[in-house]
Amino acid sequence: MTYVRVIGVAMLLLASAGAYADPCKIAIDSNDMMQFSAHELAVPTSCTDVEVTLRHAGRLPAKVMGHDWVLAKDSDVSGIVNAGLAAGLSHGFVPENDKRIIAATKVVGGGESTTVKFSTALLLQGARYVFFCTAPGHSSVMHGKFLFGDATRVAQAGK
Numbered sequence: 702m703t704y705v706r707v708i709g710v711a712m713l714l715l716a717s718a719g720a721y722a723d724p725c726k727i728a729i730d731s732n733d734m735m736q737f738s739a740h741e742l743a744v745p746t747s748c749t750d751v752e753v754t755l756r757h758a759g760r761l762p763a764k765v766m767g768h769d770w771v772l773a774k775d776s777d778v779s780g781i782v783n784a785g786l787a788a789g790l791s792h793g794f795v796p797e798n799d800k801r802i803i804a805a806t807k808v809v810g811g812g813e814s815t816t817v818k819f820s821t822a823l824l825l826q827g828a829r830y831v832f833f834c835t836a837p838g839h840s841s842v843m844h845g846k847f848l849f850g851d852a853t854r855v856a857q858a859g860k
């Protein structure tokens with residue numbers, strides 16, 4: 702039963718990831734309505750590196766509806782968002798050299814995409830990670846869970 706559900710979710714993930722068959726490479730879309738295409742992302746613990754590609758399927762420019770993809774611990778999100786606001790658009794709403802940030806893309810506008818690659822060496826299996834957009838006001842809607850391993854929780858969330 703669990704096995705079947707895991708396969709179902711895996712197929713959904715593959716479908717949303719398009720050409721990516723590698724489970725260590727994730728694609729996520731965003732749009733002009735301040736939305737990510739997924740609220741939960743998962744990579745297996747066998748991934749030593751993870752590559753995340755953020756696409757913006759909308760039309761609005763980055764300064765109006767720009768999005769980025771930032772990964773951090775749940776408890777660090779609000780601190781990073783506030784520091785990102787202070788950093789401003791010229792820094793992609795991401796504070797420089799901030800140790801709390803596990804990974805961050807640049808900000809993209811409509812029709813653009815960007816990719817970030819990061820090591821999983823610092824990720825702990827079972828710890829709570831959150832991905833979010835640091836553009837002003839976006840993180841309350843544009844956020845989701847990032848799971849390192851733990852396929853059971855992924856299967857449950859996929860229902």
Ligand SMILES: [Cu+2]
Pocket residue numbers: 735766767768769834835836839843
């Ligand atoms: Cu955004």
